[in-house]
Amino acid sequence: MPRLPEKTTESTAFLDLDGARPVAVVLRRSAQTRRISLRVSGLDGRVTLSIPKSLPKATALGFLSEKKEWLRKALEGVPQQIPVIIGSTILFQGTPLQIACDGEARRIRLEGQTLFVPADPDGTITPARVAAFLKDQARRALVSAAHSYAARLGKQVAAISLRDTRSRWGSCTADGRLMFSWRLIMAPPPVLDYVAAHEAAHLCHMDHSRAYWACVSGLMPDYQRHRAWLRQNGAHLHGYRF
Structure with missing residues (x-):
C-alpha cells in the first residue's frame, strides 16, 4: 500500500450486515475532509468511510x-471478483481462454x-x-496502436507506460507521455485501439472539446x-484477481 500523507490516517472496522460475513470498512481520517462520506468501489467492493479529523470514532461508527x-x-x-486459477477462464482480446496447468513447461503458451x-x-x-x-x-x-495513431496526426509519442489503473484507461501528459491500463488487452482489439486513439488525440488537444472529439472521430x-x-x-476487466 502506498504511503499516505502525514495528515491522513487509516484504520479498519468491521460491520456485521445482519448475519452475512462482516464487511471490512476502511476508516480514512483526514484534515482535508469536511464531512463524513461512505463510498463503495464499483471495481473491487472496497468500502471507505471518510471522516473529518476531529470527528469522534463512535460518531463515525454510528453513521x-x-x-x-x-x-x-x-x-x-x-461485480464478483474472479480468481485466476486452474480451470477458470480469462478474457484475452475479447475471447475467453481457459487456464490450464502444464507441469513440464517453463513459459506460458497459448x-x-x-x-x-x-x-x-x-x-x-x-x-x-x-x-x-x-x-x-x-x-x-x-x-x-499509439504510435500508428500519433503518426496519422503528425505527432510523436515521447514515452508509453503501462499501469493497473483503477479510475482511467489511459492518460496523456503535456509533453507527450502516454499511459495505458494493461487490462485493455482483455478487451476486444477495437476497444484497445479506441483508447489508443483517444490518448493520441490528446497530443493535439489537451482537453475534451468539440475539436478534440472531432479528432478522435477522424481516427476512428x-x-x-x-x-x-x-x-x-x-468493471468486469477489473474483476480478475492476480
Whole structure:
C-alpha cells in the first residue's frame, strides 16, 4: 500500500450486515475532509468511510451502522471478483481462454482457446505469471496502436507506460507521455485501439472539446461503440484477481 500523507490516517472496522460475513470498512481520517462520506468501489467492493479529523470514532461508527441497508445494496451491485486459477477462464482480446496447468513447461503458451501456465511445485499456478503474459501482450498492442495513431496526426509519442489503473484507461501528459491500463488487452482489439486513439488525440488537444472529439472521430469514426463497450464491461476487466 502506498504511503499516505502525514495528515491522513487509516484504520479498519468491521460491520456485521445482519448475519452475512462482516464487511471490512476502511476508516480514512483526514484534515482535508469536511464531512463524513461512505463510498463503495464499483471495481473491487472496497468500502471507505471518510471522516473529518476531529470527528469522534463512535460518531463515525454510528453513521456506518445507520447505512447498513444502503451498504448491502451497494455491495450487491459490485461485480464478483474472479480468481485466476486452474480451470477458470480469462478474457484475452475479447475471447475467453481457459487456464490450464502444464507441469513440464517453463513459459506460458497459448494454444487455441487454452492458456497453458507452468506449474508451481505444489501443482498450482501463480496468477502473477498470467498477469505478466497479459502485460507483455498489452505493451506490444498498445505501443503499435499509439504510435500508428500519433503518426496519422503528425505527432510523436515521447514515452508509453503501462499501469493497473483503477479510475482511467489511459492518460496523456503535456509533453507527450502516454499511459495505458494493461487490462485493455482483455478487451476486444477495437476497444484497445479506441483508447489508443483517444490518448493520441490528446497530443493535439489537451482537453475534451468539440475539436478534440472531432479528432478522435477522424481516427476512428465508430469510436462511440467501443467507448460504450468499456462503460458496460470495464468493471468486469477489473474483476480478475492476480
